[in-house]
Amino acid sequence: MSHEAKAAAERVARDCYGRLVARLAWQWRDLAAAEDALSDAFAAALRHWPEQGVPNAPEAWLATAAQRRLLHHARHIRLTLDPRVIALLDETEPEAPEPQAVPDARLQLMFVCAHPAIFANVHAPLMLQAVLGLDAKVIASAFLVSPTAMAQRLVRGKANIRDAGLRFETPEAHELPARLAAVLDAIYAAYTLGRGVVDSPAEDLREEALFLAKLTAQLLPSQAEAWGLLALLLHAEARRSAQFDSEGRFVPLHMQNPKEWREELISEAEEALWTAAGLRQPGPFQIEAAIQSAHAQRRATGQTPWRAIAQLYGVLVQHHPSLGARVGEAVARAEAGDPQFAVGLLDALPADATTYAPYWVARAHVLKMADADGQRAALLKAIGLTSDPRVRDFLVAQLG
Amino acid sequence: MQFMIVFKETDAEVARKDDPTAAPAYWGAWGAYMNAMQDSGIMVSGNALQPPRTATHIRVEGGKRQVQDGPFADTYEHLGGYVIVKADSLDEALEWASRAPCASAGSVEVRPVLPPPTAA
Numbered sequence: 001m002s003h004e005a006k007a008a009a010e011r012v013a014r015d016c017y018g019r020l021v022a023r024l025a026w027q028w029r030d031l032a033a034a035e036d037a038l039s040d041a042f043a044a045a046l047r048h049w050p051e052q053g054v055p056n057a058p059e060a061w062l063a064t065a066a067q068r069r070l071l072h073h074a075r076h077i078r079l080t081l082d083p084r085v086i087a088l089l090d091e092t093e094p095e096a097p098e099p100q101a102v103p104d105a106r107l108q109l110m111f112v113c114a115h116p117a118i119f120a121n122v123h124a125p126l127m128l129q130a131v132l133g134l135d136a137k138v139i140a141s142a143f144l145v146s147p148t149a150m151a152q153r154l155v156r157g158k159a160n161i162r163d164a165g166l167r168f169e170t171p172e173a174h175e176l177p178a179r180l181a182a183v184l185d186a187i188y189a190a191y192t193l194g195r196g197v198v199d200s201p202a203e204d205l206r207e208e209a210l211f212l213a214k215l216t217a218q219l220l221p222s223q224a225e226a227w228g229l230l231a232l233l234l235h236a237e238a239r240r241s242a243q244f245d246s247e248g249r250f251v252p253l254h255m256q257n258p259k260e261w262r263e264e265l266i267s268e269a270e271e272a273l274w275t276a277a278g279l280r281q282p283g284p285f286q287i288e289a290a291i292q293s294a295h296a297q298r299r300a301t302g303q304t305p306w307r308a309i310a311q312l313y314g315v316l317v318q319h320h321p322s323l324g325a326r327v328g329e330a331v332a333r334a335e336a337g338d339p340q341f342a343v344g345l346l347d348a349l350p351a352d353a354t355t356y357a358p359y360w361v362a363r364a365h366v367l368k369m370a371d372a373d374g375q376r377a378a379l380l381k382a383i384g385l386t387s388d389p390r391v392r393d394f395l396v397a398q399l400g
Numbered sequence: 401m402q403f404m405i406v407f408k409e410t411d412a413e414v415a416r417k418d419d420p421t422a423a424p425a426y427w428g429a430w431g432a433y434m435n436a437m438q439d440s441g442i443m444v445s446g447n448a449l450q451p452p453r454t455a456t457h458i459r460v461e462g463g464k465r466q467v468q469d470g471p472f473a474d475t476y477e478h479l480g481g482y483v484i485v486k487a488d489s490l491d492e493a494l495e496w497a498s499r500a501p502c503a504s505a506g507s508v509e510v511r512p513v514l515p516p517p518t519a520a
Contacts, residue, residue, distance in 0.1 A: 144494050355440055383429055384436025387495075389504035396425045 005049035009042060012058045018131035020063055022105030028070055029165070031112075031130060032158040037073070039133075041065035106131050107219045110212070111171060113157070114182035117164045122157040124186035129154055132208050142193045142205045177281075180220065184229045184285060187212045191233050210237065217272065227276035228286030234269035235292035238262040250394040258299035266296050284320040287312055291328070306336040323353055327362045339370035357385035361395070402444060402513040403485050403493040408477040409506040414451055429501040437483065437496060446483030477506050484513065 017038070024034035041062045055061040113126040125143060128134045140150035160166075171179040191209035213233050217226040242260035245251055273293055276286050291312045298304050313329035326349055334342035346353075346363050353359040360382035367375045376399065383395045416422040430448070437443045452471040459466050471478055480502060487493040490510065497508040 144498055145491055146494065149490060355436075380428075380432040381436055381439075382432075384432035384434070385499060387498040387503065389501070392429055392501065393425070396428050399428060 005054055006046065008049065008054040008058060009045050012045075012062065013042065013133060016059045016062075017133045018106035018109055020059065020066065021130055021133070022109035023063065024066055024070065025109065025112075025130075026105065028074075029162065030158075031161050032155065033070060033073065034066070035130065035133075037066040037069040038062065040069050106215065110183045110186075110216070111179055112161055112166050114179065114186050115161070115164075115166050116179075116182070117166060118157050118160050119153075120182070120185075122153050123182055124189045125150060125154060126157045127183070127186050127212070128190060128205070128208060131212065134205075134208065138205075142190075176223070177225075180216075180223055180225065181283075183216065184213075184225055187216065188229060188233075188285070191236070206237075209233065221275075222279060224276040224279035224281040225283040225285050227272045227279070228283055228289050231269045231272035231276065231289035232285050232292060234265050234272060235289060235296060238265035238269065238296070244390065248390060250388075250390040252394070253295065254304070258296075261296065261299055263299075266299070269293065269296075284316060284325075287316045288325075291316070304335070306332055310336040323349070323356055324358065327353070327356075327359050330366060331362050334366045334369045339366055342366045343370050343372060354381075355385060357382050357387075357391075360385060364398070401487060401489070403487055403490070404482055404509075404511050404513055405446075405485060405493065405497050405500070406482045406509040406511070407480040407500055407502045407506070408509065409480040409502045410477055413502060413505040414478055414480070417451060426501070433499060433501060434483075436499070437485070440496075442485045442487060442492075442496060444484040444486050446481065448481035449479060452478040480506070 020038055021031070021034050024037060025031040028034055044065050045058070045062060049055070109130050110127055113130055114123040118126065125139045128139055129136065136151045136154055137147045139154075140147040143150065145153075187209050190205050191213070193205055210233055213226075213230045217223075217230045220226050238261050239253070239256065241262070242256040243251055269289065270293060273286065273289050276289070291309055294305050294309045294312065310329065310332035313325060313332050316325045317329050326345065330342040330345040333339075333345060343366055346359070346366060349359065360378045364375050364378035364382060367373070367378060379395055379398055383392055383399075386392050386395065413426075416426040434443075434446070434448075437446075452475070453469075455469075455471055457468040457470075457472065459468075485493055485496060487496070490512070493510050497503065497510045500508050502508060
């Protein structure tokens with residue numbers, strides 16, 4: 001029974017945590033207080049449900065419990081003159097958002113967490129905590145930040161939301177793409193932290209990010225980039241287990257056996273990419289997904305279409321010249337038959353590339369293809385800069 | 401801000417230093433890491449240490465001096481070395497610490513250096 005109650009609480013937590021926090025935060029204009037109240041409500045559920053049975057409407061039960069808690073707190077700090085609180089004391093339904101303006105409270109919450117008034121490096125952590133209820137310690141480990149510092153950043157972010165009076169409303173149509181981009185960037189950041197890391201908190205983060213990507217695409221089906229991000233993550237997911245052999249050794253993409261890629265995830269990714277393409281709003285995540293889609297063709301044809309991939313990277317770099325995209329472009333150009341040109345592309349990268357491990361991995365690879373000197377030095381740099389022990393072992397083995 | 405990054409290694413990791421099959425990979429990884437730190441300009445100073453068995457411990461207890469060879473028997477992780485880095489933030493120091501080969505075979509401690517007290 002207690003086990004059943006616990007499982008029910010966990011299921012409800014997964015399904016409706018973000019919805020509940022969003023609703024309470026919207027009503028009370030205070031994200032931190034909403035989270036505290038909800039966590040008390042979950043604790044109460046774990047105490048009461050084993051004895052009294054799981055209620056028919058667990059989400060409503062939790063909402064009421066949290067609401068009561070917030071009310072109690074508000075009384076306690078003598079905020080009873082606040083009209084919102086008086087309204088609640090009268091037991092009238094508090095003002096509720098217009099249904100058409102609020103497709104889903106969790107989405108609202110994501111938009112608030114990725115608001116331009118909040119530092120960009122707090123967007124993803126805040127979202128993971130507010131929408132999914134992840135522990136600050138887990139988030140800190142994944143983002144490689146001290147737990148105290150992460151907790152402070154989260155608190156500051158929530159205070160920002162409160163002080164700036166950020167409203168839980170959908171951005172206007174004209175500001176939607178920019179705001180959505182911040183949300184998608186945060187989801188992507190969470191996923192990449194989790195990718196390839198086994199037995200760490202970041203591993204859970206990957207699944208949570210995938211969940212958020214699916215949710216965003218479902219809630220905003222007319223936004224092509226939301227589908228683009230989903231397609232990108234699904235492609236990465238499809239190849240994840242092929243990244244390591246049975247002994248846990250790292251296997252780079254070109255050495256992976258495409259038979260080990262997960263067909264059903266590739267199909268799902270392709271479907272998402274088709275949906276995106278049909279909307280005719282090109283964007284960086286769609287291009288990146290298209291690049292991964294091209295890589296996936298090797299499963300059917302046995303060949304990697306490097307020329308097409310190089311072209312896609314060219315477009316990506318033109319519009320969104322991130323370091324990763326520029327390194328990817330160089331590798332694709334080399335593989336497509338022009339390693340000399342690729343070396344030139346890498347030489348032209350800004351100085352911050354020099355502490356970016358993938359840059360040195362790519363450099364070693366491209367120099368080898370161009371039959372040029374410096375391959376070993378580049379490999380050593382990559383070894384010194386990587387933090388993934390399995391990638392490090394792989395690179396050390398390349399030294400010969 | 402200066403930070404000390406302290407490298408701690410497990411017994412198994414310490415043993416790799418002298419194991420002919422494992423030593424090249426061990427030293428290759430550490431050499432590359434230290435060079436990368438040096439090249440980045442973040443490193444102020446640092447040293448690797450001789451293995452723990454070369455240690456000598458001294459302690460004065462109840463006015464009596466005790467000297468002991470090697471590490472304490474129950475120590476699971478050993479001090480392997482340290483570096484002092486000059487970083488803009490703890491985040492940056494942590495990023496470098498996470499790249500240490502012993503991060504996955506031991507642990508790495510990062511601590512701010514206490515600036516010397518200034519005469520008032």
